[in-house]
Amino acid sequence: MPNRDEASGGVEVVPVLIVGAGPVGLALACSLRRLGVSCRVVDSGAGPTPEGESRALGLQARTMEIFEALGVADTLVAGGLEIRGLVAWRGRRPRFRLDASPLEGETRYPFILSIPQGATERALIDRLEALGGRVEWGTRLSGLGQDGGGVDAGLTADDGRIEKARAGWLVGCDGARSTVREALGLRFEGTSNPERFLLADVEIDWDLPRDHGHLMLTPEGVVPALPMPRERAWRLIDTTARLDSDEPAAIVGRFDDLLRRYSPVPATSMGPATWTSAFRIHRRAVGRLRIGRCLVAGDAAHIHSPVGGQGLNTGVQDAFNLSWKLALVARGEAPDTLLDSYDAERRPVAEAVLAATDRATRVVTLRNPLARWARDSAVATLVRIPPLHRRLIRSVADLEVTYRGGPLSIEEWPPHPLDRGDGPRPGDRLPDLPSGASGGLLDHARGPWFTLFLLPGIEPPSAAAGESIRAVLDLAAGRFGEIVRVVPVVGPGGMPDDAVPTPSSSIEDPDGRIHRLLGCPGPGLLLVRPDGHLGFRCRPPDAGRLRGYLDRCLGLGAEVGG
Template sequence: MSPNPTHVVVAGAGPTGLALACGLAAAGVRVRVVDRADGPARTSRANILHARGVQVLTRLDALGDLREQAVAPMGIRMHVRGRLLTTLTFAPDEREAVQALFVSQAAIEQRLRDRLAELGVEVEWGHGVGELAQDTDGVAVGLSGGDRVRAAWLVGCDGAHSRVRTLAGIAFPGVPVVERFLLADVHADGIADREHSAGWYHRDGILMAMPMRDPAGNLWRLMANVPDDGRHLDAPAVVRRFEELLPERAGITGARVRDAVWTSVFRIHRRLADDYRSGRVLLAGDAAHIHSPFGGQGLNTGIGDAENLAWKLALVVRGLAADGLLDTYAAERRPAAADVLRRTTTNTRALVAEGAVARWVRDHVLVRYLDLPAVQRQATRAASQLGLSYRRGPLGGRGAKPRPGDRVRDRPVVRPDGTRSTLTGELGPAWVLLSGGTAPEPLVAVLDRRLPGSTTPVTDPAWQHPHALLVRPDGHLLWRGTHAADLERGLDRVARAVADRPGRARLIQGLRNRIRMTNGTFVG
C-alpha cells in the first residue's frame, strides 16, 4: 500500500467537485479529483455567483480576481407583444458585506483549479468512474483506462447523469418541468441595448436575452422554451430557431446572429436523490439534485453542498468525529435543495405560463407584483441563500439569535496579534471562536484539545455580548455560551452525531416524510 493512501476520491471537476476538493485539501485531507472529460469546459453554463457563493469562495481562498471580472448587476426588461411591462431589478441586501457577482462559470472553475493547484492537487482529466466496490473500510474505484484507486471515501460530483449515483444504487426520482428548452451563446447585433437583459412573453412561450461580457461587445445568451417535436437540433438548427423566435416572440426583425459560441438543447427536470449517502459513497451538486436554471441557483447550491460536506468529512478522516457526522450532511443540505427545487419550479412555471389563464395571470397580475421594490428585495435575498439556516437540523438549536445552525453574518474582527480581518476571511478550513473581548482561556483550551490546529480565536470589540460563539467552517453557528463544560457538550454533538445505524435510518425516513413528491409535487 502507498505510504500516503488517498482519503477521498472526488468524481467530477465542476464547481462542486473543485470546491469540495479545495476544502478537503486545505484541511489536510489527501484527495484525488478525477473527471471523465478530456479537459476543463471553456464555455459558461452558469453566469451568476450569488452572495452565498461569493462567501464560500472567499472562505476557500479561491475568489481571486473574480470581482474584477464580474459585470454590474442588470435589471430584466420584460415585454409582451412589444410593450414594456416592467423592469425586474436586482436589489442587493445592503445589510450584507457581500453581493452577487455576474461572472462566467468557466472563470469560477479556473479560480478553483488555481486554488487547488496551490494546495498541491491537480485534476486528473480523462479518468471517469467506471465501477466501484465498497466495504467497511473504504471504496475501490475503477477508473476509465483501467486504473484502480483505493480510498476511504468517494464523493460523486459528476452531474445530473452521475455514474457514481447509479453505481451506488441511489434513486433519483423527479418530473419534467419544461419539455424542451433551447440555450445559445451567440454573437449578435440588433437584439436590444446592453444596459439590461430582456425578456418577451408570448402565447407560445418565453424568450430571454442576456448580454454577456465579451471583448467584441456583442455576446448574448438566448434562452427559450419550444415544443418538443422529436427532431434532433444540432447547433446550426438551434441558431436558426432563435433567428425565427426573435421576430415571432419579440417582434425584432433586424437582428443578425453572427455565430454561436455554445448551444444546448435540454429538458428541464426537477429531481432529488433519495439519499445523499450510501455507505462510504456520498453525492453533491447536480448528482444529488437538479432543477430549473431560472434564478441561477444550481452552481450556488452545489458549492454549498461542497462546503458543508468538506468540514464534516475532514473531521471524520482526521478521527475527530464518528462517520455518523456525515449523516448530518444530508439532514442539512437535502431540505435546502428541496426548497430551491420548489422555488425554481414555481418561478419557471409562472414565467412559461402554459395555458391562456396562466398567461393572463402572468401578464396582468404577476408582473405588477414583481414590480414592487419589497418583492424584488425579497426575491434577491432568497436567491442569495444568505438566509439559509440549519437550526432545525441535528446540529441546530434554540435560544437567542443567532441560534445554533444559523448563519453568522460577516463582520470585522481582530486577530490575537492585533491585526484586522473579517469573520469570513478567518473561516474555512478553520473554525472561529468569536467573542466581544479577549477569548476566554478555558474555551480556547477545550478547542485546542478537541479541534487541534483548527480554531482561530478572534474578537469583535463592537459586539458587546457575554457569550462566545463557535462558528463552523461554513459560517454557521455551532455553539454559544461561556462555560467550558457546555462547550465540551456542544463538541460532543459533532463528534457523536447520528453515529448509530438505527438512528440514521430514523433520520433518513424522517427526511423522506418531510420532503417527498406526490404526483410530481413536493409536499411536506
C-alpha cells in the same frame, strides 16, 4: 497524506477519491486541500468544459463567498460580468424590474456573476494545482466496492490501463449520469417535463443594458436574454416550446424570428451561435447522500430546472458543506457519524430547490394568455413591496439557505430585555457585516477552523460574565485550541481584564452596532462552522455548554479510531 494499506496488498491509499472534475468536484478538492486533506480527482473527460460551451452561466452571491474562501473569487470576477438586476419587457415598455441592491451591505457580491462554466472550472483547476493537487483526465470509474476501512475503486484510463485504487472515502461529483450513483444502487427518482427549452449563445448588436438580464414577455411565452462577458455576447433562452428541432441552424433561426418580432430595442444584427442546446427539464433526486464510505454531491444527487440559475450553485454549496466534515473525519479528529449531518442538512435544501424551481418553471411556461397577464401583474405588484423584493433577491442569491433544526444547529438563548428579534439563528449563514478596518465578519471566519465570536455585551460585563468569558477562553485555548479560533467583539463596555487573547484577533464595536445586528446585546457567544454557518449560540457565555456542543454534536472531544 496517502499511505500504504497492508490489508490491500500494499496499495497506496488516498484519504479521499473524488469522481468528477466539474465545478462541484473541483470545489470539493480545493476545499479539502485547503483543510490539509490529500485527495485524488479523476474524470472520464479529456479536460474541462470547452471554452465554446458556456453551460452553467450564473454564480450567485453565496457561491461567490465560497469561492472567495477557496481563493478564486477575484479571478472569476475579473473574467466575468456582474448582473445587478432584471428587467421584464412587454413590447418596448418595461413591465417590472428586479434590483439586486438590497444585497449591498450584506455581501460583497451583490450581483449574479455571468461567467461560462469552463472559465469557472479553469480557475478552480489552477487553484487546485497551486494547492498541490491535479486532475487525472481520461480516467473513468469502472468498479466500486467498500468495507469498514475504505473504498476499492477500479479506474480505467482511455488507453485501456486498469488500476485498483484504495481510498478512505469516495465522493461522486460526476453529474446527472453519475457512475458512482449507479454503482451504489441509489435510485434517481422524479419526473420529466414534456416541454422543450432552446438555448443559444450569440452575438447581438442592440442597446440593452449589459448589467441587467432581460425577459421578453411575448404572446408566445417568456424569452430570457442574459449578457455574457464577451463583448456583444448574449445567451437567449426560448421557453415557448414552439420548435421541435435540435439543429443549430433551426434554433438560431427561431431566435432570429423572436428578436425581429419581440425585441424591446432594435436588434440590428445577430451573429452565428457559438453554442446551442435543446433540452427537456428533469426533476430528480436520490433518497440519501451517503452509503457507508461513499457520498454523492451536485447533479449526481439532484437535478432540476435551470429557471433561477441554481444548479451549479447548489452543487458547490453541497461540496462546501461536506468538505469540512469530511476533512475532520479523514484527519481522525471526528467520528464518521458527523457525515450523517451532510445528508440531514443538504438533502432538505436540494428538495426545496427542486420544488421552488419546479414552481417557477410552471409559472414561466404558462400558456393561457389570461394566466400570463395575472402572473405579470402579480409579479409587478410584489416587487414594488420592499420586504418581498428583498426576500426574493436574497432567496435567488442563496443567502436564505439555512440548516435550522438540523443536528448541528443548537442554541441556549434565553430572552434578554434588549432583544429585538434580530440576528442569525443556528443554521443560518453568518451575515458579512462590515467590521471596520478588519473587513467583514466573514473575513474572520474563513479559516480552516471554527470561529468563536465572543461578545461581552453593550454594557460593561459583570464580574460573573467576566468569569464566564475567561472560562470560555481557557477552553478554546486548551482542549480545542487546534480547531477553534476566538474572535472577541469588543463592545462599548469593553472586555473583562486579561480576557482578550491578542489585539489583532479582536473586532472593535464601539457603538454596539455589531452586537445588535447579531442579536446579542448582552454577553454571549456565537460559534461559526468552517463553512460560514452558525452552529451554536449561547448566552451568557458558558464553557460547559460550549464543550457539550463540541463533544456531543460534532464528536470533537471523543476518542476517534482510524
